[in-house]
Amino acid sequence: MNYRAIEAIYKYEMARTWRTLAQSIVSPVLSTSLYFVVFGSAIGSRMSDIDGISYSAFLVPGLMMLSLLTQSVSNASFGIYFPRFIGTIFELLSAPVSTLEIVLGYVGAAASKSLIVGCIILLTASFFVDMQIMHPFLMLFFLLLTALTFSMLGFIIGIWADNFEKLQVVPLLIITPLTFLGGSFYSINMLPEFWQTVTLFNPVVYLISGFRWSFYEISDVDLWVSLGMTGLFLLICLVGIYWIFKTGYRLKN
Amino acid sequence: MSAIISIKNLSKTYEGGFQALKDINLDINKGEIIALLGPNGAGKTTLISSICGIVTPTEGSITIDGFDIEKDYREARAMIGLVPQELTIETFETVNNVLEFSRGLFGKKKDPAHIEKVLKSLSLWDKKDDRLMTLSGGMKRRVLIGKALAHEPEILFLDEPTAGVDVELRKEMWETIRELKESGVTVILTTHYIDEAEKMADRIGVINQGQIILVDEKKALIQKMGEKNLMLHLCEKLAEIPASLSNYNLQLNDDGMQLRYSYDVQQEDTGITGLLEGIEAANINYRDLETKQSSLEEIFVKLVQKQ
Numbered sequence: 001m002n003y004r005a006i007e008a009i010y011k012y013e014m015a016r017t018w019r020t021l022a023q024s025i026v027s028p029v030l031s032t033s034l035y036f037v038v039f040g041s042a043i044g045s046r047m048s049d050i051d052g053i054s055y056s057a058f059l060v061p062g063l064m065m066l067s068l069l070t071q072s073v074s075n076a077s078f079g080i081y082f083p084r085f086i087g088t089i090f091e092l093l094s095a096p097v098s099t100l101e102i103v104l105g106y107v108g109a110a111a112s113k114s115l116i117v118g119c120i121i122l123l124t125a126s127f128f129v130d131m132q133i134m135h136p137f138l139m140l141f142f143l144l145l146t147a148l149t150f151s152m153l154g155f156i157i158g159i160w161a162d163n164f165e166k167l168q169v170v171p172l173l174i175i176t177p178l179t180f181l182g183g184s185f186y187s188i189n190m191l192p193e194f195w196q197t198v199t200l201f202n203p204v205v206y207l208i209s210g211f212r213w214s215f216y217e218i219s220d221v222d223l224w225v226s227l228g229m230t231g232l233f234l235l236i237c238l239v240g241i242y243w244i245f246k247t248g249y250r251l252k253n
Numbered sequence: 254m255s256a257i258i259s260i261k262n263l264s265k266t267y268e269g270g271f272q273a274l275k276d277i278n279l280d281i282n283k284g285e286i287i288a289l290l291g292p293n294g295a296g297k298t299t300l301i302s303s304i305c306g307i308v309t310p311t312e313g314s315i316t317i318d319g320f321d322i323e324k325d326y327r328e329a330r331a332m333i334g335l336v337p338q339e340l341t342i343e344t345f346e347t348v349n350n351v352l353e354f355s356r357g358l359f360g361k362k363k364d365p366a367h368i369e370k371v372l373k374s375l376s377l378w379d380k381k382d383d384r385l386m387t388l389s390g391g392m393k394r395r396v397l398i399g400k401a402l403a404h405e406p407e408i409l410f411l412d413e414p415t416a417g418v419d420v421e422l423r424k425e426m427w428e429t430i431r432e433l434k435e436s437g438v439t440v441i442l443t444t445h446y447i448d449e450a451e452k453m454a455d456r457i458g459v460i461n462q463g464q465i466i467l468v469d470e471k472k473a474l475i476q477k478m479g480e481k482n483l484m485l486h487l488c489e490k491l492a493e494i495p496a497s498l499s500n501y502n503l504q505l506n507d508d509g510m511q512l513r514y515s516y517d518v519q520q521e522d523t524g525i526t527g528l529l530e531g532i533e534a535a536n537i538n539y540r541d542l543e544t545k546q547s548s549l550e551e552i553f554v555k556l557v558q559k560q
Contacts, residue, residue: 002327002360004357004358004360004361004362005357005358005359005360007357008353008354008356008357008358009358011354011357012346012350012354015346015350016345019345082343083343086341086342086343086344087337087339087341088341088342088343090305090307090335090337090341091335091355091358091400092358093305093306093307094305094306094307094330094333094335095330095358095359096326096327096328096329096330096331096359096360097358
């Protein structure tokens with residue numbers, strides 16, 4: 001294993017985060033804080049409790065997930081797309097590094113960044129909302145699993161995209177709607193029965209549901225189903241990445 | 254001399270059906286500078302990219318010091334440094350950081366002393382903390398060389414290293430390449446500049462339409478392929494070449510003031526004595542004469558045109 005290569009990629013990517021602090025960390029924290037102020041404090045105070053939890057507290061896991069998913073995808077997709085776009089990818093392809101090492105470096109850095117953002121959002125939320133985390137280790141586990149899975153998805157998008165528009169298409173037109181409709185702001189039990197069934201085809205439902213369970217022990221679907229679906233999604237992303245490097249898709253001629 | 258790179262029956266056909274390389278066989282010796290010459294689209298970059306692992310060959314095998322580039326890619330690639338043709342660098346990073354990144358990527362532990370040595374040799378030491386976007390084109394080109402040298406490679410590929418570089422900087426780069434050769438690094442150079450190949454290389458390979466037309470020692474190539482010209486500067490204008498001299502390969506220039514005789518230096522009898530006697534007999538007076546060996550450029554043009 002070329003540990004130094006993993007370290008080099010990881011540090012190089014993290015350096016970009018510190019260099020673009022406003023864009024990488026301040027911006028997602030600010031937008032999530034606005035959600036808390038508007039939906040949590042202003043509107044939320046007039047909403048009734050959901051499963052015995054105040055609406056503003058109910059929002060916290062959903063908003064963390066919203067940020068985690070979009071940040072993981074955009075960080076990882078940009079991380080690998082940028083060297084492809086400017087041509088420095090040649091160095092990666094001609095270096096003595098394996099697929100696993102490249103993925104560990106890029107996905108590790110992207111996941112770290114979104115975890116940092118997630119934790120800052122949690123800290124920010126604690127200033128606005130009175131909340132509790134009943135299963136902190138499970139919460140961290142979900143956080144880590146989701147960050148890794150969606151960073152891998154972002155990595156795949158970064159390889160697939162051949163222009164900046166495509167790079168934005170998936171996060172904006174797929175990830176964000178799925179997250180909004182996946183129970184970030186409401187419990188799917190509040191939907192009519194037909195839409196509840198439709199919603200179950202949205203993979204994000206399982207992530208948010210499981211994550212929310214770790215906070216308040218309330219969920220839309222069973223915890224084990226949530227864990228299973230998250231694991232399955234991780235596996236699909238792993239297979240996708242393996243295939244990309246095996247075939248050289250969009251990387252090698 | 255032992256071969257450090259061995260290429261056997263290498264072919265590459267791209268998805269669209271374009272065959273960029275056709276059955277290439279080439280051994281590159283340890284410690285030499287070999288220049289690969291060829292027109293645009295000849296296959297030079299595809300050949301380099303195949304050796305470095307950027308392009309997947311369709312057929313054939315490549316070994317680096319006995320290591321197969323696919324099966325033993327770690328050992329093979331660790332020996333190689335690549336300077337690409339395009340100025341591909343991350344403009345927001347500093348010079349020092351991009352070199353350290355390259356070194357780490359190749360699995361080498363941090364060595365600030367080596368990075369300092371490389372940067373000093375490329376006259377970039379005072380720019381080490383500058384962002385790449387603030388550097389000139391020539392400096393960025395040197396940063397690329399620095400990145401390729403950061404992990405102390407034994408083989409260095411330079412794909413058009415002096416393209417778009419001013420004359421002074423080009424000379425500096427030639428000096429750097431010479432120093433690398435002296436330190437034992439094998440250098441593979443592709444270039445459009447024939448004079449660059451002529452000045453730098455020990456051996457020359459000519460590629461055209463995906464095939465290696467010829468590989469030879471530079472001096473031997475010039476001797477073998479080159480012809481010599483004897484130029485006679487005449488005292489008076491000559492209307493046409495006299496019939497008595499028609500057996501000689503003579504050409505009269507447009508103003509009728511110069512006669513050029515082309516001959517093969519390899520031949521025992523170059524025909525010069527007979528020609529000069531014939532010129533005297535034809536009462537043609539000349540005020541000066543000179544001989545000129547054909548340059549690598551003329552040989553290259555001749556070879557490519559032959560194909």
